[in-house]
Structure formats: C-alpha cells, structure tokens
Amino acid sequence: MVTIEEALKIITGQQVARKTEFRNLSECLGFSLSEDIIALFDMPSFDNSAMDGYALCGLSKEYIIVGEVAAGDESRHTLNEGEAVRIFTGAKIPENTTAVMMQEKTRVTGSKLFLDQEPKKGQSIRKKGEELKKDQIVFEKGYTITPAGIGMLGSLGIDKIEVFKKPLINLITTGNELVMPGKQKKEGQIYESNSFALAAACEKYGFHSKEKKQIEDDFKAIKAGIKESLENADVLVLSGGISVGDYDFVKQALEENGVEEQFYKVFQKPGKPLYFGRKGEKFIFALPGNPASSLSCFYIYVLPLLYKLSGSLKTGLDQYTFAASLEFENRSDRPSFLKARIDNNEVEILDGQGSSMIQSMALGNALAFLDAETSVKKGDEVKCYLIS
Numbered sequence: 001m002v003t004i005e006e007a008l009k010i011i012t013g014q015q016v017a018r019k020t021e022f023r024n025l026s027e028c029l030g031f032s033l034s035e036d037i038i039a040l041f042d043m044p045s046f047d048n049s050a051m052d053g054y055a056l057c058g059l060s061k062e063y064i065i066v067g068e069v070a071a072g073d074e075s076r077h078t079l080n081e082g083e084a085v086r087i088f089t090g091a092k093i094p095e096n097t098t099a100v101m102m103q104e105k106t107r108v109t110g111s112k113l114f115l116d117q118e119p120k121k122g123q124s125i126r127k128k129g130e131e132l133k134k135d136q137i138v139f140e141k142g143y144t145i146t147p148a149g150i151g152m153l154g155s156l157g158i159d160k161i162e163v164f165k166k167p168l169i170n171l172i173t174t175g176n177e178l179v180m181p182g183k184q185k186k187e188g189q190i191y192e193s194n195s196f197a198l199a200a201a202c203e204k205y206g207f208h209s210k211e212k213k214q215i216e217d218d219f220k221a222i223k224a225g226i227k228e229s230l231e232n233a234d235v236l237v238l239s240g241g242i243s244v245g246d247y248d249f250v251k252q253a254l255e256e257n258g259v260e261e262q263f264y265k266v267f268q269k270p271g272k273p274l275y276f277g278r279k280g281e282k283f284i285f286a287l288p289g290n291p292a293s294s295l296s297c298f299y300i301y302v303l304p305l306l307y308k309l310s311g312s313l314k315t316g317l318d319q320y321t322f323a324a325s326l327e328f329e330n331r332s333d334r335p336s337f338l339k340a341r342i343d344n345n346e347v348e349i350l351d352g353q354g355s356s357m358i359q360s361m362a363l364g365n366a367l368a369f370l371d372a373e374t375s376v377k378k379g380d381e382v383k384c385y386l387i388s
C-alpha cells in the first residue's frame with residue numbers, strides 16, 4: 001500500500017519515450033509542442049492602422065486628403081506636412097504618418113479634413129513588432145495548443161506543427177454481472193457504465209480511447225484479453241476485478257502477461273484497490289470497479305500519466321482552494337476525494353459519497369480533498385480538484 005503522494009510520484013516519475021508527428025494547423029488543438037516556436041518575422045510585420053479613419057502628417061486640426069489605403073493595399077504613399085489619407089483598420093501606414101485619427105472624430109468637406117481635436121503623436125498606430133519581435137520565442141516546448149494558440153500559429157503563417165503524439169488508450173471492463181446499456185438485464189445483473197464514463201473522461205481532456213472490451217470474470221479470458229489489448233495500446237485501463245474477491249483475476253492476469261507492478265493499493269477513499277504497472281513502454285492501470293472509484297482514480301492518477309505521455313506541461317486536474325459552504329465530517333480513516341460542488345466561490349461536499357454512487361459526481365464539479373478523520377466548518381478552506 002502506498003500513500004497518495006507516493007502513488008503520484010511513481011506515476012509522474014516514469015521514464016517515457018515520446019514520439020512526435022507533424023499536424024495540420026486545423027488539427028492540432030490540445031496537442032503539445034515538441035519544439036519551441038520562434039517568430040519568423042515581427043508581429044505586426046508593418047506599422048498599421050488600429051482604426052478606420054485618417055493617417056495624418058503633422059499635428060494640426062486641418063489637413064488635405066490626398067488618397068486612400070485599404071487593408072491589404074501595398075500603400076506607396078509618402079505624406080507631406082498637412083496631408084492626410086483615408087485609412088482603414090489593418091491597412092499599412094503611409095511613410096511620414098504622425099498619427100491616425102478615428103473617423104468618428106473628424107469632418108470632411110470636399111478634400112478638406114477637420115479634426116475635433118489635435119492628434120497625439122503615434123496615436124492609433126500599431127507599430128511593427130509591438131506584439132512579437134523576429135526570433136523571439138512565441139511558445140515553449142510543452143505548450144498545449146489552445147484555440148488562441150492556433151490563432152497565433154496561423155498568424156505566424158505556420159500550417160504544419162510538430163507536436164508530441166498522444167497515447168493510444170484501450171479499455172477493458174470485467175465482471176460477470178455486467179450488461180450493456182440498451183439490453184435487457186436479469187435479476188442480479190447491472191449495466192456496464194464504467195467504460196462509457198472512462199471513454200468520455202478521456203475525450204474531455206483531449207485523449208481518445210480506441211477499443212474497449214467487456215470480459216467475464218474468467219482468468220483465462222482476462223489474461224487473453226489483456227494480451228490482445230496491450231498489443232495496440234500505449235495505455236491500458238481496466239476496471240473491476242482488482243480487489244481481493246475470489247473473482248478478482250486482473251492482478252494475476254497482468255502478472256502473467258509480464259506487466260511489472262509499480263504500485264498496488266493506495267491509502268485513500270475511494271479507490272483503495274488501485275493498480276499501476278508497466279510493460280516496456282506500455283502502461284497499465286487497473287481501476288476498482290465501483291463507478292465513482294474508477295472515475296475518481298482516472299482523474300487523479302490516469303490523467304497525469306496521459307498528460308506526461310502527451311508531452312504536456314500539465315500534471316493533472318486544476319486545483320483551487322475554496323471555503324466550505326457547509327460543515328462536513330470525514331469519518332473515514334483514509335484521506336478522501338469527496339464529490340463536491342463549487343458554486344459562488346464556495347464548495348459544498350455533497351451527499352452520496354458511496355464508492356458506487358455516480359449521481360453526486362455527475363451533479364458536482366469537483367473532488368474535494370480531506371485528510372482522514374477531519375471535519376471542516378463553514379468557511380474553512382478546502383482543496384478542490386476541478387472536474388468540469
């Protein structure tokens with residue numbers, strides 16, 4: 001049995017070999033850069049207008065309009081003192097421009113331009129290189145590409161980006177009692193829901209589970225299923241059959257497949273019978289079968305490994321501290337991840353903390369962490385892991 005900290009250290013301390021690939025700009029959301037991105041030119045690459053208005057030469061309240069530049073024009077104008085050109089947002093500033101005046105603060109009579117007030121030198125001009133200078137680092141290796149990141153890369157003219165490949169994930173659920181949703185279930189049976197929740201959790205954090213198998217509590221079948229699923233996966237996530245019951249065959253089946261245990265059992269609630277192993281470059285998690293335990297273990301333990309394998313700088317769920325909105329007593333003798341809901345900057349630890357209870361998790365948006373046998377009073381600070 002290891003502590004939560006030890007388990008996380010074992011996961012994040014794994015040596016991993018990452019592969020890279022080139023992806024199109026439109027297909028790299030959520031991937032992490034395998035190299036720094038350097039600006040190939042100044043941004044903006046030319047002085048341009050921040051407004052629809054007039055580019056002015058000299059500081060005055062009266063000008064003669066001598067031409068026009070629209071966005072995209074090459075703008076070969078060179079202005080003399082007292083001259084102005086009509087200009088539009090993003091258009092290249094003519095030579096000798098002192099300032100740009102927005103059109104709302106001007107009047108035009110024939111070719112004469114009158115301003116309500118004198119301009120200030122440099123006003124409404126976006127200067128060459130004011131956002132980025134050529135050769136500057138724009139994003140460092142490990143940056144995980146966001147929608148704005150895609151916008152930035154596109155505005156640098158980059159259409160193919162070298163990123164770390166994401167791990168391929170396979171899922172296996174075990175249990176004689178499990179029936180697929182949509183089918184008839186008999187007395188004593190329950191619906192298999194973990195694979196759906198785990199696949200969805202992968203998707204939510206930008207990962208994709210490829211294949212899933214549902215296997216009966218049969219040692220040979222589990223052993224064969226693990227062998228097959230390991231062949232084409234970087235990460236295999238199992239649920240169920242990892243506890244101490246007579247029908248819990250997963251641990252032995254992993255051992256007989258040459259998987260090396262990294263840890264088994266974590267001093268925590270829920271999710272005590274959590275297993276983590278590796279075989280060469282492949283990683284294996286066996287999560288407890290109870291729906292809330294398996295998902296909680298995914299969030300706390302599987303996600304950090306997925307981030308690490310995908311080259312992300314992220315190490316897990318976002319963590320914040322919130323004041324408790326109600327009092328709560330953690331009677332467990334183990335540190336606990338509790339289903340909770342953050343609202344209006346306060347956290348409420350919810351009813352329905354049973355390991356099998358998933359509704360409270362679905363209605364919540366966080367896992368609140370409390371040490372063993374501790375109670376919180378209203379207003380006490382509680383560490384929370386955001387899950388939505």
Ligand code: AMP
Binds near residue numbers: 173239289
């Ligand atoms: P186990 O870890 O196999 O002992 O299972 C613990 C509990 O979780 C039992 O009540 C199982 O019926 C339930 N369970 C196991 N696997 C699943 C699953 N895939 N979907 C829903 N419940 C499950």
Ligand code: MG
Binds near residue numbers: 289
């Ligand atoms: Mg079972």
